[in-house]
Amino acid sequence: EDQVTQSPEALRLQEGESSSLNCSYTVSGLRGLFWYRQDPGKGPEFLFTLYSAGEEKEKERLKATLTKKESFLHITAPKPEDSATYLCAVGETSYDKVIFGPGTSLSVIP
Amino acid sequence: SAVISQKPSRDICQRGTSLTIQCQVDSQVTMMFWYRQQPGQSLTLIATANQGSEATYESGFVIDKFPISRPNLTFSTLTVSNMSPEDSSIYLCSVGTGVLRGYNEQFFGPGTRLTVL
Numbered sequence: 403e404d405q406v407t408q409s410p411e412a413l414r415l416q417e418g419e420s421s422s423l424n425c426s427y428t429v430s431g432l433r434g435l436f437w438y439r440q441d442p443g444k445g446p447e448f449l450f451t452l453y454s455a456g457e458e459k460e461k462e463r464l465k466a467t468l469t470k471k472e473s474f475l476h477i478t479a480p481k482p483e484d485s486a487t488y489l490c491a492v493g494e495t496s497y498d499k500v501i502f503g504p505g506t507s508l509s510v511i512p
Numbered sequence: 513s514a515v516i517s518q519k520p521s522r523d524i525c526q527r528g529t530s531l532t533i534q535c536q537v538d539s540q541v542t543m544m545f546w547y548r549q550q551p552g553q554s555l556t557l558i559a560t561a562n563q564g565s566e567a568t569y570e571s572g573f574v575i576d577k578f579p580i581s582r583p584n585l586t587f588s589t590l591t592v593s594n595m596s597p598e599d600s601s602i603y604l605c606s607v608g609t610g611v612l613r614g615y616n617e618q619f620f621g622p623g624t625r626l627t628v629l
Contacts, residue, residue: 436618445604445620446555448513489554491618498543498608499570500618502555 404429406492406503414509415480423475423506425490433493435473436500437466440487449488480510514539514607516621524627525595532591533624535605540585543608546578549623550601558603561588595628602626 405428415421427435434453438446450459452468459466463484465476475488487507491500515538525531535544546558558578561567567580582588592599605621 438620443623443625445516445606445623448617448619451617491555499545499557499560504554 404492404494404501406490406501408488408490408503408506410506411504412507412509414511415477417481417510417512418479420476420478420480422477423488423508425473425475425503426471427473427490427492427503428471429492429494429501431495433495434500435468436491436493437473437475438489438491440489440505446489477508480508482510482512484508485510513617514541514609514619516605516607516619518603518605518621518624520624521622522625522627524629526629527596529595530591530593531595531626532589533603533605535588535590535621537586537607541607541609542585544582544588545606545608545618546580546588546590547604547606547620548601549604555604558590592626595626597628600626600628 407426409424434451436451437449440446450466455470457468463478467474487505489505490503493500517536519534544561547555548558549555557570558573559567559569561580561582563582563585577593579591602623602625604623606618608618
């Protein structure tokens with residue numbers, strides 16, 4: 403059964419304290435792995451799509467990496483405005499939908 | 513990218529009534545999705561609505577309860593029928609774009625916050 407888990411459930415960082423969020427997945431054939439940011443009361447905001455193991459993508463303080471079993475979202479020198487819930491989702495090759503993980507709630511303290 | 517709007521942004525409804533949520537996209541897209549997000553939870557797919565075909569519902573969701581229309585490539589509606597307090601949630605419209613099977617990227621609307629009394 404296709405499955406997506408994320409850890410930690412919640413993360414509290416001091417401003418400037420770098421860390422990583424984990425997304426572990428089980429899928430028969432990976433079509434793509436997606437990262438989103440969601441602010442309270444808003445819809446998810448698309449960040450990255452990763453397609454194959456070894457691929458990396460960067461956007462400002464965020465860097466996403468992918469292996470055959472997991473993805474990491476690295477946050478370098480975070481700022482309070484990076485506080486949000488980060489969602490991971492995977493798409494399988496045989497269907498159009500994606501499966502979302504439970505998310506990691508990130509708080510960056512000034 | 514795609515810009516998505518939803519109406520209404522929020523509503524408070526009485527038990528037993530129905531609410532229709534509208535989703536408008538600023539470009540033509542084939543694939544549209546409707547999600548539900550309960551407080552503090554992740555996203556649960558309700559159905560996939562591709563233009564020109566019947567909506568495909570996920571396990572636990574039925575057409576009688578959540579009828580969907582997809583009249584063209586930029587618009588869709590989701591109706592929440594015969595509502596109960598358990599239907600209180602955020603409902604999100606989403607579109608998939610790209611050229612690979614399925615899509616490369618998925619964009620979301622701002623959501624409709626529904627409270628059922």
